[in-house]
Amino acid sequence: MSKHDQPNKLLRRNHRLYLGSNHELQTRPWLKKFLVVALMLVFIVGAYGFRLYSQASHAWNNSYVGNGKPSAAIAARKPVTILLLGIDTGGLGRKDRGNSDTIIVATINPQTKKTLLMSVPRDTLAKIYRAEDGTHTTQKVNAAYRLGRAPGAKATVQKLLNISIDHYLTVDFHSLPKVVDAVGGIEVDSPFKFRCAGIDFKKGKQQINGKQSLAYARMRYNDPRGDYGRQYRQRQVITAIVKKALSLNTLPNISQVMGSLSSSMSTDLSMTDILALAQSYQDAAKKITSDHLQGHSLTIDQAAYEVMATKELQRASDKVRTYAGSEPETLENAETELNYLNKMRNNFSFANGDNQNYTIYNQEGMQYNPTQKADAALESGTISNY
Numbered sequence: 001m002s003k004h005d006q007p008n009k010l011l012r013r014n015h016r017l018y019l020g021s022n023h024e025l026q027t028r029p030w031l032k033k034f035l036v037v038a039l040m041l042v043f044i045v046g047a048y049g050f051r052l053y054s055q056a057s058h059a060w061n062n063s064y065v066g067n068g069k070p071s072a073a074i075a076a077r078k079p080v081t082i083l084l085l086g087i088d089t090g091g092l093g094r095k096d097r098g099n100s101d102t103i104i105v106a107t108i109n110p111q112t113k114k115t116l117l118m119s120v121p122r123d124t125l126a127k128i129y130r131a132e133d134g135t136h137t138t139q140k141v142n143a144a145y146r147l148g149r150a151p152g153a154k155a156t157v158q159k160l161l162n163i164s165i166d167h168y169l170t171v172d173f174h175s176l177p178k179v180v181d182a183v184g185g186i187e188v189d190s191p192f193k194f195r196c197a198g199i200d201f202k203k204g205k206q207q208i209n210g211k212q213s214l215a216y217a218r219m220r221y222n223d224p225r226g227d228y229g230r231q232y233r234q235r236q237v238i239t240a241i242v243k244k245a246l247s248l249n250t251l252p253n254i255s256q257v258m259g260s261l262s263s264s265m266s267t268d269l270s271m272t273d274i275l276a277l278a279q280s281y282q283d284a285a286k287k288i289t290s291d292h293l294q295g296h297s298l299t300i301d302q303a304a305y306e307v308m309a310t311k312e313l314q315r316a317s318d319k320v321r322t323y324a325g326s327e328p329e330t331l332e333n334a335e336t337e338l339n340y341l342n343k344m345r346n347n348f349s350f351a352n353g354d355n356q357n358y359t360i361y362n363q364e365g366m367q368y369n370p371t372q373k374a375d376a377a378l379e380s381g382t383i384s385n386y
Helices: 035-048 050-061 143-161 173-182 210-218 227-247 254-264 271-280 282-286 310-323 334-346
Strands: 080-087 100-109 114-119 125-129 136-140 167-172 186-190 194-196 199-201 204-208 265-267 288-292 296-300 303-307
Touching: 050 271, 080 143, 100 143, 100 227, 100 282, 100 310, 114 227, 114 282, 114 310, 125 143, 125 303, 125 334, 136 143, 143 167, 143 310, 167 173, 173 210, 173 227, 186 210, 186 227, 194 210, 199 210, 204 210, 210 227, 227 282, 227 288, 254 265, 271 282, 288 310, 310 334
Parallel strands: 080 167, 114 288
Antiparallel strands: 080 100, 100 114, 125 136, 167 265, 186 204, 194 199, 296 303
């Protein structure tokens, strides 16, 4: 029996996946709730109109980090793709560790009147790009924000899926209860009965308030699908908030909510962009499709990772590009190249299950040397997909 066929073999890695201390980079058992705020704020203005402009613009401008120019795509009413990043800061006395614990690609198409939410698991093995200098390393995808902030995360996800991302919005999860309460609560459809944070949730449809929504979106360990199940519930909460906000005729405390959120957000979307989205993209927010990248769980250096098969990356790329009105393209990037090299050199196959050897190679196609700098990760190439 070869070493690749041995059962229950943990996958080994040739270099550290993270920069910095190990304890700083341990996966959190809870997070990701905020982007709710993201899409909600993108569309909520449409429910209340320009009369809120003077009240909301100041709060929004406190979160704006763009170049002062309006979005060309939004001004032209073209499909727009926004990267939603959930950052776990401020809750329970925590300070920003820099990783984005929720990553969702939101594609809004006013022409087809459809919106797609595509989740990227935070543990996805990916080539991380630093937008400011073009350097890179191979780590979990959620490290992209720590290494290059929102522009770096944007560059990384664009390369991972071969898509164009127009804008980004980061939100802190602890804002969620205020948002849900501001719209008067939401309805969710729980796939099963569970208890989290002292709150009981029944199976099926139910009304929940802000505090309950946080528990509903954060539960992970009692979900048979683990983090994938949590991602599903988070997208469900986002959809419910957007639809509830659009159905309201008035929201007296919206300016107060936006004021409280101003310190929890960062975005390159201006208030002008938000108003334009609300006016021209509102119908697209009424039909939201939820999806996610489905990886293979591999243990590397005693840590859990999600490695995406080339076929799955291609599927997600095609879907996002189609929603954005672009033609699908054959995906060739660092991740598909790693898959190819592991197939050819290690006899690796995703069809053979998770207990296999998966190796990271450097830019020369050699096994990674721990003494090399982290930036010397695999350079994307033109090796064929399989």
